Amino acid sequence: MVEINVCIGSACHLKGSYDVIKKLQSIIDEKKLGDEVLVKAAFCLGDCMKAVAVKINKDEKIFSLNIKNTDEYFNEYIQKKVNQC
Ligand code: FES
Numbered sequence: 001m002v003e004i005n006v007c008i009g010s011a012c013h014l015k016g017s018y019d020v021i022k023k024l025q026s027i028i029d030e031k032k033l034g035d036e037v038l039v040k041a042a043f044c045l046g047d048c049m050k051a052v053a054v055k056i057n058k059d060e061k062i063f064s065l066n067i068k069n070t071d072e073y074f075n076e077y078i079q080k081k082v083n084q085c
Contacts, residue, residue, distance in 0.1 A: 002037045002081045006065075007053040009044030015051040016066060017041070023070045036082050056081065 004024060008017045024039045045053040050064035056077060065073055 002078055002085065003057050004037065004039045004078065005042040005045070005055045006039060007043070007045045007051070008041045009048065009053075011044075011048035012051040012053055017052050019067050020052045020054070020065045020070055023067055024074065027071065027074050031079075033082060036085060037078060 006012075006017055006021050006024070008021075021039055021041065028034055028037050028039065042055070045055055045062055047053050047062045050062055052065045054063045054065045054073075055061070056063075063073060063077070
């Protein structure tokens with residue numbers, strides 16, 4: 001299971017956390033990956049400059065997402081992790 005933690009802290013909320021969550025969820029539904037990928041809301045990930053801040057599983061690396069780069073992020077990072085599982 002790949003867990004995507006999307007920050008919903010105040011800085012990220014203002015930059016559109018919920019839009020990013022909705023977008024991720026729609027990609028997951030579209031690709032029928034609901035059993036393999038889980039989107040979770042997280043509290044401040046400590047890197048507010050990257051709002052909307054997103055982390056995969058317990059990885060240290062924080063990605064900065066917005067509505068426009070979410071598809072690319074999914075294909076580049078999440079899809080690869082799913083394929084490794
Ligand atoms: S509010 Fe999102 S990383 Fe701090």
